[in-house]
Amino acid sequence: MxxxxxxxxxxxxxxxxxxxxxxxxxxxxxxxxxxxxxxxxxxxxxxxxxxxxxxxxxxxxxxxxxxxxxxxxxxxxxxxxxxxxxxxxDMRAPDGSLHPVQQAMVDHHGSQCGFCTPGFVMSMVAGRKAAGLGQDERGIDDMLAGNLCRCTGYAPIVRAMRHAMQAGPDHFDxxxxxxxxxxxxxxxxxxxxxxxxxxxxxxxxxxxxxxxxxxxxxxxxxxxxxxxxxxxxxxxxxxxxxxxxIGQIADLRRIEVTPQGLFLGAAVTWQEARAALAEILPQPDEEVFRRIGSVQVRNAGTVCGNIANGSPIGDGPPVLIAAGATVHLRRGDTRRTLALEDFFIDYGKQDRAPGEFVEGITIPVPAPDTVIRGWKVSKRFDQDISAILGAFSLTLAPDGTISNPRIAFGGMAATPRRALRTEEALAGQKWNDATLEAARAAIMADFTPLTDMRASAWYRSTVAANLLTRLYADCGPQAARVPTSVHAACTATGDHAHG
Ligand SMILES: Cc1cc2nc3c(=O)[nH]c(=O)nc-3n(C[C@H](O)[C@H](O)[C@H](O)COP(=O)(O)OP(=O)(O)OC[C@H]3O[C@@H](n4cnc5c(N)ncnc54)[C@H](O)[C@@H]3O)c2cc1C
Ligand code: FES
Ligand code: FES
Structure with missing residues (x-):
């Protein structure tokens, strides 16, 4: 010091x-x-x-x-x-002219009552400054997902953004x-x-x-x-x-590849971590991490804060547990490392002593034959909390034998938790219709979910089983051929897994 x-x-x-x-x-x-x-x-x-x-x-x-x-x-x-x-x-230039983003909002009628407009303008200016954000239509949607407008219907705002992205430098340059x-x-x-x-x-x-x-x-x-x-x-x-x-402590802002995997320090935000996470967990990055809050939330919120907060519906833990992540804890000069699933003891209770803090996490780099998937199920695509989140990791031998299954769910119990019986039903089995049926049955034994404002217990159990079917359809050896019986079950139970 x-x-x-x-x-x-x-x-x-x-x-x-x-x-x-x-x-x-x-x-x-x-x-x-x-x-x-x-x-x-x-x-x-x-x-x-x-x-x-x-x-x-x-x-x-x-x-x-x-x-x-x-x-x-x-x-x-x-x-x-x-x-x-x-x-x-601060957005007007010193000569009083509007910022190119403000001008685009005027030109494209992006404002009516105007209450949301300053917020949109600020998101758009940030989008212009942040490399990789807002470069295409999807990027524009992602960039503006954290701004709500009650008046315009968004189309004029998106048009304004499209033009603003092409506009020349601003006075900040x-x-x-x-x-x-x-x-x-x-x-x-x-x-x-x-x-x-x-x-x-x-x-x-x-x-x-x-x-x-x-x-x-x-x-x-x-x-x-x-x-x-x-x-x-x-x-x-x-x-x-x-x-x-702790947000600006340099030691905690490290993103490093170590022999054990990808290390993320405790002050690394979701937005900062995403490029590195996408390298090793591309599908979960797209399906889950991209949908954590909004750009504004991901710019502030940290991966380790998501873990330390211990919510049963945090989106990071199930994916990171399935991926085999470990959490590094420190108290004074004493350090210890835990499997991430062991950190979550009960609702609101984590394995963290007074004076102890999370220093970072390590996510192992998956072997090339390992399949890792995660799906967030929520009522809205953007800016919504998960009703349920299923994350899966397994290794498939060329003959279709499954090994090392790791399955974790959020929204199914008081903590993010592994589905141990389901893993048992899969381990050592050939990835086929019968194994899928056994795994679907096992998941019912793994969890007794609650009914709350986000989903009923029935919905959660049904979707959990259907996410296994989705995994099978997505990456089993029979990918794209979902058995008729399972398809019928999905339809009957109203699976809107990606709703
Ligand atoms: C609008 C909105 C949308 C959101 N959407 C999502 C979503 O889609 N998915 C999702 O999972 N979450 C979501 N969240 C929740 C939140 O953004 C995440 O949980 C985020 O990762 C928390 O990180 P943070 O750094 O902001 O934590 P903080 O708020 O700073 O801290 C959270 C808790 O963790 C503790 N803590 C933080 N860091 C450490 C540490 N290093 N060691 C020990 N304890 C620590 C704090 O003391 C506190 O108890 C949303 C939040 C908002 C406001
Ligand atoms: S006032 Fe709504 S995000 Fe801050
Ligand atoms: S212009 Fe009225 S809320 Fe957006």
Missing amino acids: TGIRRYIRFYVGNAYHELATIAPTRTLLDWLREERGLTGTKEGCNEGDCGACTVLVVRLEGERLVWRAVNACIQFVSMLDGAQVLTIE AMADDMAARLRTLRDGTTVDMAGPTGRLTIPATVDALAHTLLENPDSRIVAGATDVGLWVTKGLRDLPHVIA
Whole structure:
């Protein structure tokens, strides 16, 4: 540790701010609107769903400026140390002309009542800045999935985005060197520790500083991306007396290939992890990780936060369990590694001692003959929580014999859990109609799901079995030939697995 700073500092637009007293859970949205008078950023849902509050957070990573759209309603001001925040008020160029995205929204009638418009504009500006986002129709849909509009029907907005993607540089391009130089001055490698009106904020500079702070303050609360914790504050109205913000700890932002597999540090976001995950888990990346929240949520939310949160309907754990991931835990200077499935003990209970934290996860690189699949089943394609998520890994010998089956489900029990009886029904068997039927029966014995607002117990059990059929149709040796009896069963039970 090179010293302690008693305040946080960041830019909003071109204005430099130092804050020595702020509640660690003060949301960026409230602060912008109530203390800065920047009311162009709107409050819609206050829970990360509607995108009306979208702002850009720009950071200097290495020597590269990285632009991210995030939901200001579930970002805490305390997480912005060292960043530049841009709001809709910053989008006009210094000469007063509209940003190319704003101009495209005008030209293509992308706004009616206008309430959602600032949020859309911010997502579109971020999309232009982020390589690989919004380059094609699907990319545009993905980029705008986190913004809701009640008026326009989206077609004009999508047209505006298509044109904005082709438009020339904006005024930020000309300012990039200045922005980088400014952000460079905010780098000091210092731990922040400050007292606010409702609690204490610590931003450890290193993972060692984190380990010791947590050991000394086991009742403190780690905040990574705040996409779960933010809702405890905005909807649960909870105060957190001591927040430890870990999102910018360099040691925790590592994405590395090790002899054991792909390592993701605890501060790696879903959006950052996706390219590496897609390399080893291409189908689950497409079917599951692409559908975690929205760009704004994936830009803030971390893979390890999804695990540490321990939700039975988190989308990451079932896929990562099926893939054989391990979780690395650290308490003080003591480290241990667990199979990910063993981390989840019961509803709301994980194998994590006071003062212990998740340092990262490792996902083994699948062998070439291993098939890994995951399917998220939810009422909407975008921005929805899973009713059920099934993830499957198995190795198929050339003669169709199954080995090493690993099957995990979310939404079927109090924790993300393996389907051990189903695995037993598959292991060593030939992948054929009879084995599928045996596995479908076994899955009923594996789980006794609940009925809740997302799905009935009957629906969950039926879909779980039907996902096995889907696996069989998708990658069994008889791929594409689903047996008639199973097909009839699917139809009768109303399988809308990809609904
Ligand atoms: C609009 C919206 C949509 C969403 N959609 C989805 C979805 O489709 N699928 C899905 O699975 N989730 C979804 N989520 C939930 C959330 O985005 C994910 O769970 C995310 O991965 C959480 O990561 P985070 O970094 O934001 O966690 P945080 O909110 O920062 O933390 C979550 C919990 O984990 C703890 N924690 C975080 N990091 C560590 C660590 N390193 N060690 C120990 N404890 C730690 C925190 O103390 C807290 O208890 C959604 C959330 C929102 C707001
Ligand atoms: S106000 Fe709806 S996402 Fe923030
Ligand atoms: S223009 Fe009215 S909500 Fe989008």
